[in-house]
């Protein structure tokens with residue numbers, strides 16, 4: 001996986017924090033949180049890993065105020 005977080009540039013291959021991991025018939029579903037607070041859902045199968053869902057960064061990084 002050579003992609004990076006579009007919000008902060010963190011490499012997707014090195015998740016900052018792993019929140020949960022579930023084994024499914026298709027492979028593993030892993031939820032991670034990026035350094036910027038963006039939550040990711042990634043699917044890991046025998047064919048490789050890819051991010052299937054990615055949320056916006058945490059509001060605390062928006063700099064409001």
Ligand SMILES: [Zn+2]
Nearest residue numbers: 005008034036
């Ligand atoms: Zn990020």
